[in-house]
Every structure is written in C-alpha cells, then in structure tokens.
Amino acid sequence: MRAVVTRVKNARVDIDGITVGKTDGGFLVLLGVAPADTEAQCDKLADKVCGLRVFEDENEKMNLNLAAVGGSLLVVSQFTLYADCKSRRPGFTGAARPETAVPLYERFLAQCEGRGFHVEHGEFGADMQVYSQNDGPVTILLDTDSL
Numbered sequence: 021m022r023a024v025v026t027r028v029k030n031a032r033v034d035i036d037g038i039t040v041g042k043t044d045g046g047f048l049v050l051l052g053v054a055p056a057d058t059e060a061q062c063d064k065l066a067d068k069v070c071g072l073r074v075f076e077d078e079n080e081k082m083n084l085n086l087a088a089v090g091g092s093l094l095v096v097s098q099f100t101l102y103a104d105c106k107s108r109r110p111g112f113t114g115a116a117r118p119e120t121a122v123p124l125y126e127r128f129l130a131q132c133e134g135r136g137f138h139v140e141h142g143e144f145g146a147d148m149q150v151y152s153q154n155d156g157p158v159t160i161l162l163d164t165d166s167l
Contacts, residue, residue, distance in 0.1 A: 022051070030042070031150070031151060087135075093139045099121070
C-alpha cells in the first residue's frame with residue numbers, strides 16, 4: 021500500500037459539488053492499494069500514519085503526532101499512486117482491482133478510527149475534487165514495501 025500524507029490546516033473532498041468529507045486540521049491521506057497488499061500491511065500503514073510526529077511542539081520542532089494536536093484524517097482513494105509512467109501515458113495495472121482495494125481501503129479507515137481518530141473520506145471510484153490548505157507544507161510518502 022502507498023499513502024501520501026499531507027499535514028493540512030483544512031481539506032475537503034467534493035462529489036458533484038457536495039462536500040462528502042473534510043478535516044479542519046490534521047492529515048489528508050491519499051491511499052493506494054496494490055494487488056498483493058495484505059491486511060497486515062494495511063494495519064501497519066494505519067499505525068504509521070496515525071503515529072507520525074510531524075506537528076510542531078512549543079519549540080517549533082516536528083515532535084507531536086495527530087493525537088497530541090487533536091487532529092483528524094481525510095482519506096481519499098488514489099489508484100494513480102501505482103501509475104506506471106514508463107511511457108507518457110501512464111498505465112495503472114499496478115493498482116488493485118476494486119474487489120481487492122475496497123476492503124483494504126475500508127480496513128484502513130476502520131484502523132484509524134479504532135485508534136481514536138475522527139476519519140472522513142471520499143467515495144471509492146467516484147470523480148472527486150480534493151481541496152486542501154497545506155500546513156508547512158509537510159508531505160510524507162509511505163510505502164509498505166519499505167516500512
């Protein structure tokens with residue numbers, strides 16, 4: 021699994037002009053699933069995301085995690101994180117099919133909620149517009165193949 025985690029002041033995802041998910045501070049997580057990804061990898065990624073210490077403490081050092089700042093998560097499915105860009109037109113065969121990806125996406129949401137965080141999300145497979153006001157900016161790329 022891959023996640024692009026951005027520290028945000030606020031973010032939202034709209035579908036057909038209607039806001040379906042938002043955060044007023046915390047993380048915007050773009051989440052991609054590969055065909056061979058497992059529940060164990062999903063759980064490990066959720067743990068890593070929820071524990072990232074990328075918020076500033078009183079000394080302006082990135083030392084605080086999401087819980088310490090009372091942040092929430094907005095999670096958006098993003099199959100394009102597995103784009104093959106060898107040619108100018110990306111291919112997406114490296115991304116999991118919905119029957120594999122949806123259960124792991126939903127498990128990731130549940131794992132984050134189970135750690136006590138408020139989690140909102142987009143709609144898997146929908147045409148979404150994602151808006152964010154980055155904080156920093158701080159953006160972290162996580163891949164379970166290298167965790």
